[in-house]
Amino acid sequence: MNFNIESPTSKEELLNCLRNHQSGYFRLAAGFTDLLIELKKSKTEELTVINLSQIKDKQFTGIDIQPSGIRIGALVNVAQIGKNQSIRKSFPVLQQAADALASGQIREVATIGGNICQASPSGDLSCALVALKASCEILKMDGTIRHESLNDFFRGPAVTSLQKNEVLKSIVIPANQTNKLKSGFIKIGKRSAMECSIVSISYHFQLGADAAILHSGIAIGAVAPTVIFCREAADFLHKLNVNKIHETDQLKVAELIQQSASPIDDQRASAWYRNEVLFNSAKSIFEQD
Amino acid sequence: MDKNLNIIGKSKPKLDGKERVSGRAVYGHDIELPNMLHARILRSQYPCARIKSIDCTKALGLEGVKCILTAQDVDVNRIGYKRDHPVLKKDANCQRDEIAAVAATSKEIAAKALNLIHVEYEEIEGIFDPFEAMKEESRQINLHGKGKDLYGNKNIAESFHYSHGELEKQTKRSKVIVSRRYELPRVTHCCMATSNITADYSTMDGRLTLYASTQVPFLYQRDMAHALKMDPSLIRIIQPVIGGGFGSKLDMYPFEPICALLSIKTGKPVQLLYGREEEFLASPTRQTMIIDLTSGADADGKFTFREVRITMDNGAYTSWGATTPFVMMQTYSSLYQVAACDFQAKAIYTNNPFAGSFRGYGNPQATFSIERNNDLLADELGLGKDEIRLINANYPGEITGQGLHFKTCGAKPALTKVIEASNFIRKNREKHKGRYLKGVGLASMLHVGGGAKIYRSDGCGTRLKLDHYGYLDIITGSSEIGQGSETVLAMIASQELGIPMKHIKVVNTDTDVKPWDVGVHASRTSFVAGNSLLGAIRLMKQKLDRKAAQLMECEAGEFLYENGLIKRDKKEIRIDKVAREMHFGSPNELCIVEYFYEPESSFQDKQFMGDVSGNYAFASQAVEVEVDTFTGNVKVRDVYVSQDVGRVLNPMGLQGQIEGGVATGIGYALTEEMIYEKGYLMNPSFHEYKLLTAVDMPDIHFYPIETLDEAGPYGSKGAGEAPLIPTAAAIANAVSNALGIEFLTLPLSPEKVLKAWSEKKQNELANSQSI
Numbered sequence A: 001m002n003f004n005i006e007s008p009t010s011k012e013e014l015l016n017c018l019r020n021h022q023s024g025y026f027r028l029a030a031g032f033t034d035l036l037i038e039l040k041k042s043k044t045e046e047l048t049v050i051n052l053s054q055i056k057d058k059q060f061t062g063i064d065i066q067p068s069g070i071r072i073g074a075l076v077n078v079a080q081i082g083k084n085q086s087i088r089k090s091f092p093v094l095q096q097a098a099d100a101l102a103s104g105q106i107r108e109v110a111t112i113g114g115n116i117c118q119a120s121p122s123g124d125l126s127c128a129l130v131a132l133k134a135s136c137e138i139l140k141m142d143g144t145i146r147h148e149s150l151n152d153f154f155r156g157p158a159v160t161s162l163q164k165n166e167v168l169k170s171i172v173i174p175a176n177q178t179n180k181l182k183s184g185f186i187k188i189g190k191r192s193a194m195e196c197s198i199v200s201i202s203y204h205f206q207l208g209a210d211a212a213i214l215h216s217g218i219a220i221g222a223v224a225p226t227v228i229f230c231r232e233a234a235d236f237l238h239k240l241n242v243n244k245i246h247e248t249d250q251l252k253v254a255e256l257i258q259q260s261a262s263p264i265d266d267q268r269a270s271a272w273y274r275n276e277v278l279f280n281s282a283k284s285i286f287e288q289d
Numbered sequence B: 001m002d003k004n005l006n007i008i009g010k011s012k013p014k015l016d017g018k019e020r021v022s023g024r025a026v027y028g029h030d031i032e033l034p035n036m037l038h039a040r041i042l043r044s045q046y047p048c049a050r051i052k053s054i055d056c057t058k059a060l061g062l063e064g065v066k067c068i069l070t071a072q073d074v075d076v077n078r079i080g081y082k083r084d085h086p087v088l089k090k091d092a093n094c095q096r097d098e099i100a101a102v103a104a105t106s107k108e109i110a111a112k113a114l115n116l117i118h119v120e121y122e123e124i125e126g127i128f129d130p131f132e133a134m135k136e137e138s139r140q141i142n143l144h145g146k147g148k149d150l151y152g153n154k155n156i157a158e159s160f161h162y163s164h165g166e167l168e169k170q171t172k173r174s175k176v177i178v179s180r181r182y183e184l185p186r187v188t189h190c191c192m193a194t195s196n197i198t199a200d201y202s203t204m205d206g207r208l209t210l211y212a213s214t215q216v217p218f219l220y221q222r223d224m225a226h227a228l229k230m231d232p233s234l235i236r237i238i239q240p241v242i243g244g245g246f247g248s249k250l251d252m253y254p255f256e257p258i259c260a261l262l263s264i265k266t267g268k269p270v271q272l273l274y275g276r277e278e279e280f281l282a283s284p285t286r287q288t289m290i291i292d293l294t295s296g297a298d299a300d301g302k303f304t305f306r307e308v309r310i311t312m313d314n315g316a317y318t319s320w321g322a323t324t325p326f327v328m329m330q331t332y333s334s335l336y337q338v339a340a341c342d343f344q345a346k347a348i349y350t351n352n353p354f355a356g357s358f359r360g361y362g363n364p365q366a367t368f369s370i371e372r373n374n375d376l377l378a379d380e381l382g383l384g385k386d387e388i389r390l391i392n393a394n395y396p397g398e399i400t401g402q403g404l405h406f407k408t409c410g411a412k413p414a415l416t417k418v419i420e421a422s423n424f425i426r427k428n429r430e431k432h433k434g435r436y437l438k439g440v441g442l443a444s445m446l447h448v449g450g451g452a453k454i455y456r457s458d459g460c461g462t463r464l465k466l467d468h469y470g471y472l473d474i475i476t477g478s479s480e481i482g483q484g485s486e487t488v489l490a491m492i493a494s495q496e497l498g499i500p501m502k503h504i505k506v507v508n509t510d511t512d513v514k515p516w517d518v519g520v521h522a523s524r525t526s527f528v529a530g531n532s533l534l535g536a537i538r539l540m541k542q543k544l545d546r547k548a549a550q551l552m553e554c555e556a557g558e559f560l561y562e563n564g565l566i567k568r569d570k571k572e573i574r575i576d577k578v579a580r581e582m583h584f585g586s587p588n589e590l591c592i593v594e595y596f597y598e599p600e601s602s603f604q605d606k607q608f609m610g611d612v613s614g615n616y617a618f619a620s621q622a623v624e625v626e627v628d629t630f631t632g633n634v635k636v637r638d639v640y641v642s643q644d645v646g647r648v649l650n651p652m653g654l655q656g657q658i659e660g661g662v663a664t665g666i667g668y669a670l671t672e673e674m675i676y677e678k679g680y681l682m683n684p685s686f687h688e689y690k691l692l693t694a695v696d697m698p699d700i701h702f703y704p705i706e707t708l709d710e711a712g713p714y715g716s717k718g719a720g721e722a723p724l725i726p727t728a729a730a731i732a733n734a735v736s737n738a739l740g741i742e743f744l745t746l747p748l749s750p751e752k753v754l755k756a757w758s759e760k761k762q763n764e765l766a767n768s769q770s771i
C-alpha cells in the first residue's frame, strides 16, 4: 500500500484538488477506517488520496440545528453524533446507531460521510439516516450543490450516485413534526463491539397526541444490496396507536419488513438466519416489555 | 510454612505493568539493529501441490534484495516434535507452507520481491478430513511420518492408548450409559503481538544471537541448533518482552530457523515480523478433535467407566500439540472418581495447517466431553447435576487409577462453593418463558499444579546476587510471558529477605546468563521457579546469617530479615552492610548463591501410570447464561469460579489469570472458530474471527480455595491454565439447561442456536398437531 496524499484545509483548496486530479486515479478519505482496509488489499500503484480530515470549513465539520432540520457535516465523527444532545433528543435512532458502531477508538475517527459513501448495506449510520429520510448535500467541482435523498443516493453495494467531480458535504435530517417519538436502532451481531451488523433495523415513529403514528420511517440493513426503506411496513402503520398494536398487526409489520429484504448467504450468516432474525427483531419493535 | 506473611497474599501490580501500558516495553517488533535486513516468507498458493519449479531471478534483480532462500539452497534438519517438518518445503502440504524467503533492505522491498518469485505448482486434491486420511487408499500426506511402522497406518502421526480398571465389569454394573460424539473447532491464540524474530549472526565468531519470543528458551536453543546443524552453545536466545504466549510459543516454527538462515547467509541482522493476516494463517492453533465418549454410572450415581476414542486433526506436520493426550488422559482417568477408563487418541495427518499447543493443552476439549456426558447421566438417573458431581468428586488422599496422588484436593470445596454462590440448585430447576431464556451450567476440571514431568528434567535453576547497596538480582531460568510469575518471584524474595520490592530485579531473558529451566508451560512457573528461588534464598540466608553473626558478635544461627535489616533481639545490621563486609572483609567472598530445584514428581511408565506432578489443581465453574430466542445469541451473565490454588500468592495477578482464562473459555464456547474450506482459511482477520471484546465480558466472581499443599511455595499450586478449562463445558451445559437442547459441537454460534431452537419449536408444533 503506497499512495500520495493531499490534505486540503478549506473548501477552495478541496475544489482545486478535485480539479487537478480529474484525469487521474484518486480516492477521497475522511477517517480512513474503511479505505485503509480496501487499499491494503488493492495492488494499485499510482494513487492519490485526497484527505478530507484537515478541512476546517464548518459546513463539513459542524452540526447545525435549524427549525427545518439538522445539518450534519460529512466530516462529523461518529463519537460526536453519539454525544450530541439534540440528536439524542430528536433522533434517538441515529444516536443509538452511532453508539453501536465499532468501538470507542474507531468512533473517534470514523465519519458520517465515510459511512454513507462507503455504501455498505450494513452501514449503521446509513441505516438510521434512511429511516430518518435524510438527504445529501453534494458539493460539485464547480462549487454548486446537488441535493438527493439518501435512499436514492445508494445504488448498490459500495455504489452511490456520487460522480468523480463530487464530494459529500453534509446530510440534512428533516425536523420532527411532533414531539412524541418512538425511535430506536436494533443491531444483531455476534459480539457487542467491533461488529458489523448481520441484521439491523432502524425505526423512527412520530406520534400524535393519542399515540397514533403520524409519520414513520423504517429501514433495514445487511439484508439486501443496499440499506432498504420499508415503505409498505411504514404505510401500514399509519394512524395505528403505537402502544396498542395488535399481535396480528405486529406479525403483519414483520412480514412486510421481511418482504423488502433479499438476504444472501455469506460467511457471517446464512440467508436463512438473516431472514429469521429480521422477522423476529421486526416483531419485537412493538412488543410491550 | 506457618508464619506471618506481609507480602505474599497481598496484591502487587505486575513488575512490567507500567512499561507495558505506557508503551515503553521493548517488544520484538521494536528491535532495530544496525544494518538490519527485513525478511518475508512466500507461502504456498495451494494447500496441497507439487512444486515443479521456483524462479527467483526477477526477485533477485530487484534493488535492495539481498538474499532469497528456497529448500534447495539450505542444508538443514527437519524440525518439530516428530522431526517431520521441513523448514523450507519442496512440495506443499498445507496453506502455511514456506516455499521461499527473502531478505531485503526494507519491508516494502521484501514484500515486492515476494510477488516477483515465480513458482510453478501442480495442484493436488488435498485430504482435509482425518477419517478420509485414515482410509487404506488415501495417499501418504507427510512423507516423513512413521505411522505405517509405528501404528499400522501411514497417516497416523501419533497415537496413545491408556487404560485402568475392568472395563467390561464396570460396563455391566452400569445402570445408565451415555454415548456421544463431540466435535470441537480449531481456534487460535490471538496474541496481541504477532510472531516475530530478529536474528543476528556474526561471521567473526560464528555465534548466532536470536531475539525470539519463545516460552521455552533452552529447548528452543537445542531445536534451533538441531535445525541449523550448529553447536547449541553458539546460539544465544534473548527474549524481548513477549506480547502473549498462551502455549503458542512452545514449539519452534519454520520462520525462526528461516530468519536465522537469512542472517547466516547475509552476515547481517535480519528481522521477520508477521502481519495480522499472516498470524492467523501461519501461527499455531488448538487441535480440532472428534471425541467419541461413552460414560457410565451405577444406580447410586457413582461413575463406573469412561471409554473414549479421540481423533485429532494433526494437520500436515507434528508439533508438541500432538502430545495433548498426555493431559487429556489424566482428565478422562482421574477427573472425578472413575473405576475404569479406556482411552485412545490418534493424531491424523491432513492437509490442514498443523495444530500447536494452547493453554489448557487438550483439557478444554476433554473436559467438555466429560462434563456434557455427566449432565446427561444425571438426567437419566434423575439426579441433580450438582449431586452427581458431588457424589463423584475427587478427595484428599486419593490415588487415582492412573496413579495421580492428590495429597491435597480442593475439588469438593470448589464445587460446593460455586453451587452455593450461583444459587445453582434453584436456578437449574427454574423454567423460563418468553424471548430470553436463562440457564445455569456446571463443570469442573483437574490439571497439573506442580509442573509435569515430561522432559528429562522439570527443574529450574536460580542464581541470587546481592550487591553492595542491598539490591537483589534474581537470575532465574524461568521466563515471563505475561503470566505474572516474575512478580511473584520478587514478592517471595521480598518476603523472605526483607528487601523492598523496588530493590529487586528479575533477570530472566538471556540464555547466556540464566540457568536451565524447561520453560513456561503446564502452569508450572510460579511453582517450580518459586521453589527454586526459595532454595536459593535458604543458601543466601546461611551466608548472610554467618556474616551477620560475625559482625554483630553474636551466636551463629537464624536471624530475622525485615525492612532491609538483619536482626535478632535488640541487635540489628543493614543487609547492604553485611553484603559489603562479605565482599571487602576477610575472608572475601561474593554474596552470590545458586540453587537447582527438581520437583519430586515421577515419570510415567510405559502404560502412562505415574504421579507426574508435584501437586494437582482443581476447579469448578458455574455459569449463568441468557439465550435470546429471537436471535440465538447467548449472553454469559455471570461466571462463578472456584479454584484450588493451594495458596493465593498475588491476588491481583491471580484475578488477572482467572479473568483472562474465562475470557478465552467464553470465546471458545460461543464465537471463535477458524473457518477452513478445502484447506484455505476463510477468516484471517479480527473482523471475521470473532474474538470477544471487553464489553462482552460477564461478571466474574472468584473464590480461591487454599489447601496449602506442602509441595508448592507457601503451599501454592499452578493456576494459569485452569480458569479456561471448564468454561466452555459449563456454558454448553447452561445453554442446554436454558433451551432443553443438546449441542454436540462448538462454538454455540447464534445461527447454530437459533436453528436448533427453530427445529425444536417445529417439532413441538408437529407433535401437538398429530395428537
Ligand SMILES: Cc1cc2nc3c(=O)[nH]c(=O)nc-3n(C[C@H](O)[C@H](O)[C@H](O)COP(=O)(O)OP(=O)(O)OC[C@H]3O[C@@H](n4cnc5c(N)ncnc54)[C@H](O)[C@@H]3O)c2cc1C
Residues within 6 Å of the ligand: A027, A028, A029, A030, A031, A032, A033, A034, A035, A036, A052, A074, A075, A078, A100, A101, A102, A103, A106, A109, A110, A111, A112, A113, A114, A115, A116, A117, A118, A122, A123, A124, A125, A162, A166, A167, A168, A169, A194, A195, A196, A197
Ligand atoms: C474495526 C472496524 C469496525 C467497524 N464497525 C462498524 C460498525 O459497527 N458499523 C458500521 O456502520 N461501520 C463499521 N465500520 C466501518 C467504518 O468504520 C464506517 O463505515 C465509517 O463510518 C467510515 O468512515 P471513515 O470516515 O473512516 O471513512 P473512510 O474510510 O475515510 O472512507 C470510506 C469511503 O467513503 C469515501 N468518502 C469518505 N468521505 C467522503 C466524502 N465526504 N465524500 C465522498 N466520499 C467520501 C471514501 O472515498 C471511501 O470510499 C468498522 C470499521 C472497522 C475498521
